[in-house]
Structures are given as C-alpha cells and as structure tokens.
Amino acid sequence: MATILAIETSCDETAVALVKNRQVLSSIVSSQIDLHSIYGGVVPELASRQHLESINFCLAEAIAKANLAWQDIDAIASTCAPGLVGALLVGSTTAKTLSLVHDKPFLGVHHLEGHIYASYLSEPDLQPPFLTLLVSGGHTSIIHVKDCGEYEMLGTTRDDAAGEAFDKVARLLKLGYPGGPIIDKLAKEGNPKAFQLPEGRISLPEGGYHPYDTSFSGLKTAVLRLTQQLESQGDIPVADVAASFQNTVAKVLTKRTIKCALDYGLTTITVGGGVAANSELRSQLTAAATAQNLQVHFPPLKFCTDNAAMIGCAASEHYDLGHVSDLMLKVRSRMPIKDVMELYS
Ligand SMILES: Nc1ncnc2c1ncn2[C@@H]1O[C@H](COP(=O)(O)OP(=O)(O)OP(=O)(O)O)[C@@H](O)[C@H]1O
Ligand SMILES: [Mg+2]
Secondary structure, three states: OOEEEEEEOOOOEEEEEEEEOOEEEEEEEEEOHHHHHOOOOOOHHHHHHHHHHHHHHHHHHHHHHHOOOHHHOOEEEEEEEOOOHHHHHHHHHHHHHHHHHHOOOEEEEEHHHHHHHHHHHOOOOOOOOEEEEEEOOOOEEEEEEEEOOEEEEEEOEOOOOHHHHHHHHHHHOOOOOOHHHHHHHHHOOOOOOOOOOOOOOOEOOOOOEOOOOEOOHHHHHHHHHHHHHHHHHOOOOHHHHHHHHHHHHHHHHHHHHHHHHHHOOOOEEEEEOHHHHOHHHHHHHHHHHHHOOOEEEOOOHHHOOOOOHHHHHHHHHHHHOOOOOOOOOOOOOOOOHHHHHHHOO
C-alpha cells in the first residue's frame, strides 16, 4: 500500500501524480500541445525547456492537491525510458534530487509499463497474466504481460503507430492536431461503411499473413488517394471519411487482439495509450471480447494519454516487489519493454 510520487516528462506532457494503492490522490498534467502544434510535431529542445519551466509548479500542485506531507510518501518515481533524452532528464533529475533530499527510494519507470498499468487505475483487483493492446502516438503493440517486469511482445506495427495514423489522417483532412480526439468526435456524424479501406495485412514469406502485426501506412495512403479523388469530384464528405478510417483501425486492432488472446489462452485483455480513448475501438473490442467470453479493461479516459498516475501505478508494482533503481541510472531514448528490469539494481 505504498504512496508513490511519480513524474512523467518523456515527451510533451509535464505530469506529476501521487498514487496510493491504485488510487489517484492527485494528478497534474501540463500539456505542451499548443507550443508544438505550430510545427506539426514535437520539437525536442523546446519540450525540454518547457518541462523545466513547468515541473516545479506541477510538483507543488500535485502535493498540495493530495494534501500530503513528505513523510507520507514512500518512494519517488520518474519515467527514465524510452523518450526524448532531454525531456526525460528533467523528470529524472527532479525525482533523484527529491529522493536524495527526502531520503526516499528512487524508481526509474519504463514509459510503456506506465501505459500497461493505467488499466489498474480502474481495476483494483486486476493481476497478470493478461494481454495488453498498447496503442499510442508511438506504439501499436500486443504484449503478453506474464508478470510485473516480464513481458513478451507478440505483435507490433511495421510502420506507423495507431495514434500516428490518426494524427496523419487528421492532418491530410485539415482537421488539426492531435488528430485522434478530433476524428473520434467527427466520426460520430459520419457513415463508417461509406468507404471500403485496406486493413494493411502483413504477408509472410511462407505464405499467409502475420496474425498479430499491423501496418497503417497503406491505410493512410488509401485515405490520401480517396480524398484526392473525392476533391476532384466536388466536396469531401469529411465525416464519412473519418468514420470509415476509424472503423477500419478499430476493426484491425480488434481482430488481431482477439485472435492473439485466443491463441495464447489469455482470458483478460487490457488496453493502454492514447488510442485506448477511442470510442469505436472501445465498442468493437468490448463486443468482440464479450462474444468470446473474454474480459476487456480500459483505463479511465483521462489516463489513456500521457500522465504520471500510470507511472506511479507501474512504480508501485515494482516497489511492492522490492525493486529500486540506482541514483546513477541513466535515461535511455530507446529500450525494448522486455529489458525493463535493467532499470532496477
Ligand atoms: N479518442 C481518440 N481516438 C484516437 N486516438 C486518440 C484519441 N485520443 C488520443 N488519441 C491519440 O493518442 C496519441 C497520444 O497518445 P499517447 O499520449 O499515449 O502517445 P505518446 O505518449 O505520444 O506515445 P508513446 O506512449 O508511444 O511514446 C495521439 O496520436 C492522439 O491522436
Ligand atoms: Mg505515451
């Protein structure tokens, strides 16, 4: 029942949270979306500088909202991999300093483990083994969560991540950034069956298709061609295009995940990452899982995209197992999830 102070600064959100036993005592997220949106993507140097500007304010707010004193906090955690190095350094240096000053253990956390454990925030009794569909701005992965710290990647994307596909399609439809929430909203007014789009299956050299891998670049190109063709004929029915694209992404992710769960005999599925907020994915995956007698859990909506509560949740699982990180731990821009135990000494 540890109380963890957690910091997340791996990309363009400065976030601090206090988490106790899968309960969020406070969660502050300061987004840099406005800062980067004029460039159409995250500018690493600007991100690090903005984290420096925001981190102390977020810390103070999180501690005040939770109404805790330092002696109530058991450990301090921060995302240490993967992510933008300069951005990760701001959060990890802050966490290490607090850990030294207040004499608390420090835990470095793998960002994707945070997305995996976000579902714990809505499911107090959930325990591995289970299958996680991780769909975010940078990842589309199907992960077998065998135990805390023990992961096997069963499926991945060969090109664009699911969130990236939403962002790119929104850009070509001139809808703004980030594209996921905008397309999700607009698709409600459109016909998801208006246009037939490719599912992006990966051929295997021995014949047939990879059962769990995805590819979204062909789908994105198909949307581009479709909009060019529609434009030449008159107005683009943007809501229909958005709904058809979203329906295809949800269908692909649902098929792959359900097949993987059945093949591996896993009866519980969790979903994490920004695209876990998508309403069509939520409804298609829930319906398909129910039809197969499988359980599916999604994080609360506000903990799908980057936040520190999910980092606190992951750290809490490691803390309970006695895992602690060295204060000399270096941040890493890349780190496969299977190597996560390298963060602990
Ligand atoms: N309702 C939604 N439907 C679809 N996509 C969404 C929705 N809400 C957010 N997204 C997408 O989620 C992505 C952001 O998610 P997240 O914050 O988890 O990614 P990230 O942290 O940038 O990537 P990673 O965790 O892989 O490093 C964006 O691409 C955004 O468009
Ligand atoms: Mg993320």
